[in-house]
Structure formats: structure tokens, C-alpha cells
Amino acid sequence: xxxxxxxxxxxxxxxxxxxxxxxxxxxxxxxxxxxxxxxxxxxxxxxxxxxxxxxxxxxxxxxxxxxxxxxxxxxxxxxxxxxxxxxxxxxxxxxxxxxxxxxxxxxxxxxxxxxxxxxxxxxxxxxxxxxxxxxxxxxxxxxxxxxxxxxxxxxxxxxxxxxxxxxxxxxxxxxxxxxxxxxxxxxxxxxxxxxxxxxxxxxxxxxxxxxxxxxxxxxxxxxxxxxxxxxxxxxxxxxxxxxxxxxxxxxxxxxxxxxxxxxxxxxxxxxxxxxxxxxxxxxxxxxxxxxxxxxxxxxx
Numbered sequence: 521x522x523x524x525x526x527x528x529x530x531x532x533x534x535x536x537x538x539x540x541x542x543x544x545x546x547x548x549x550x551x552x553x554x555x556x557x558x559x560x561x562x563x564x565x566x567x568x569x570x571x572x573x574x575x576x577x578x579x580x581x582x583x584x585x586x587x588x589x590x591x592x593x594x595x596x597x598x599x600x601x602x603x604x605x606x607x608x609x610x611x612x613x614x615x616x617x618x619x620x621x622x623x624x625x626x627x628x629x630x631x632x633x634x635x636x637x638x639x640x641x642x643x644x645x646x647x648x649x650x651x652x653x654x655x656x657x658x659x660x661x662x663x664x665x666x667x668x669x670x671x672x673x674x675x676x677x678x679x680x681x682x683x684x685x686x687x688x689x690x691x692x693x694x695x696x697x698x699x700x701x702x703x704x705x706x707x708x709x710x711x712x713x714x715x716x717x718x719x720x721x722x723x724x725x726x727x728x729x730x731x732x733x734x735x736x737x738x739x740x741x742x743x744x745x746x747x748x749x750x751x752x753x754x755x756x757x758x759x760x761x762x763x764x765x766x767x768x769x770x771x772x773x774x775x776x777x778x779x780x781x782x783x784x785x786x787x788x789x790x791x792x793x794x795x796x797x798x799x800x801x802x803x804x805x806x807x808x809x810x811x812x813x814x815x816x817x818x819x820x
Contacts, residue, residue: 523590524621528598529628532638533697535596545722550589557595564616565597574620624691632674632804637789641733644743647751647765652790677810694815737785738772
């Protein structure tokens with residue numbers, strides 16, 4: 521069976537940067553590009569084990585692989601979707617990856633407070649209309665059918681421990697994306713060593729700086745616009761499907777934010793705005809302590 525390794529980074533953990541600037545340049549590694557991964561993995565993510573044939577998926581993967589090489593895949597939704605219950609079968613995803621022939625796993629994580637702020641902004645960009653407090657539901661007042669985010673999704677130790685039990689502790693590498701930004705060279709060396717690559721086939725990589733998030737003002741404007749626009753969360757056509765959330769988002773991102781709103785607004789953390797940082801830190805404290813025990817990653 522081919523040597524198959526997969527990266528299942530949580531969303532907003534520099535996955536796009538890794539997929540464009542690092543993974544394609546790994547020496548002695550056949551990196552299967554993102555478009556191929558979109559062809560392969562959604563069935564594992566969005567359907568039950570009863571609804572997909574692992575032999576069919578394995579045969580599909582054969583088309584993109586090189587015999588005798590280390591074949592490396594990256595697809596962040598394999599960590600489950602943070603926005604809806606349909607992508608939350610994370611333990612079954614892990615079992616499917618094991619059964620389809622993967623032998624090693626890289627998992628990227630991030631400080632939960634920063635991740636949650638990014639997830640909320642992404643929820644609005646996808647068409648969400650809830651205010652931050654209702655979306656976060658830190659006091660667990662909303663029923664499961666009304667939830668758009670589960671705090672337990674970011675208890676990293678649970679998923680890491682599950683992968684370690686399936687693949688073996690030595691076959692699971694956990695990378696803190698915040699630390700990656702600070703110690704880029706060391707982190708890349710760790711990834712190369714785990715994959716058996718001798719380095720990167722490129723002289724240098726660009727900064728890990730990602731695109732600026734919308735300011736809080738633009739995020740609020742887009743949230744209100746989402747009541748009337750066409751999008752994935754609200755696929756109704758109040759006016760016309762050409763009046764989409766994406767079009768409003770582009771207007772805000774490319775014109776209004778950089779030239780007007782950033783003069784008097786910023787992307788201030790919603791957790792800081794509503795003074796929820798201490799409460800959230802306490803919620804994840806036990807999980808982060810356990811994560812440090814099982815993989816020596818310490819999230820502040």
C-alpha cells in the first residue's frame with residue numbers, strides 16, 4: 521500500500537498558507553494538491569460511514585499518487601466543520617482515514633480565543649446573522665438544532681488523543697500555528713522530519729501574514745445585509761440570487777474597509793470587546809493542560 525500522510529489542520533490555523541507556500545515544495549514528497557483533495561475527502565467529511573465506500577475512495581486516491589513515494593494530502597475540513605453539526609463526526613473521519621490507508625497525521629491547532637474570533641467572522645462571511653454572544657452561546661442556552669458553533673470543537677486534546685490511539689503517538693505530529701509564525705524555520709524542519717523530506721525546494725517562503733479580516737464595523741454591516749442576501753446559510757432569494765453575501769463581502773473587503781472604515785474601526789477581538797477571555801480560558805484550561813501532556817504543545 522502507498523505511504524499516505526494527511527494534514528487535517530483546524531480551520532484558521534494557517535492551512536491556506538501551508539498549502540500554497542510550504543507543502544508543494546517539500547523535497548522527496550508527492551504533495552496532492554487541494555483540488556484533488558476536494559475530489560476525494562468531502563464524502564468522508566459530510567456523509568456517514570455507511571454512505572461511502574472506502575475502496576472507491578482509495579482507488580480514486582491512486583490516480584493522484586506516485587508509487588514508492590510519500591504521498592501527502594491536506595484538507596482542513598477533515599477536522600470537522602465548526603459551523604454546523606453535519607461536519608462534526610470527527611471520530612468517524614479519523615477511523616475512515618485509518619481504514620483508507622493513511623499511516624501518519626499532522627494536526628495544526630491555534631489558541632482558542634483567536635480561533636473563535638476568526639470563526640465568527642467567517643460565519644458572517646458565509647451568511648450568518650447572529651450577534652457574537654448568541655453565536656458563541658458560552659452559557660449553553662441554545663438547543664442543538666439552533667447552535668451554529670460548539671465550544672467543545674476546540675478541545676484539541678480529545679481529537680489528538682483519538683488520532684494517537686488509532687495511529688500511534690509517534691505517528692501524530694501536532695503543530696501550533698501561532699508558534700509557526702514565531703519560529704517558522706524550526707516548525708518547517710519539524711514537518712520535514714516527520715514527512716521524511718530533506719527540506720523545501722524553494723529559496724525562501726513569504727511571510728505567514730494572512731489577509732486582513734473585516735473590521736468590526738464591516739462585519740456588523742455584513743451581518744445585517746445577510747438577512748436579505750443569497751448565501752450558503754440562508755439560501756433564500758429575498759430579492760435575487762445575484763444579490764449575494766459574497767458580493768457585499770467583496771465590496772467591504774476591497775473598497776470600503778481599506779479606504780474608509782479602517783480609519784476609525786479595526787478587527788478588535790470580539791472576546792475582548794465582550795470581556796469573555798477569562799471565562800473562555802477557564803473553559804479550555806483542563807483541555808490545554810491535557811494537550812501539553814500528550815504532545816508537549818502549550819497553548820497560552
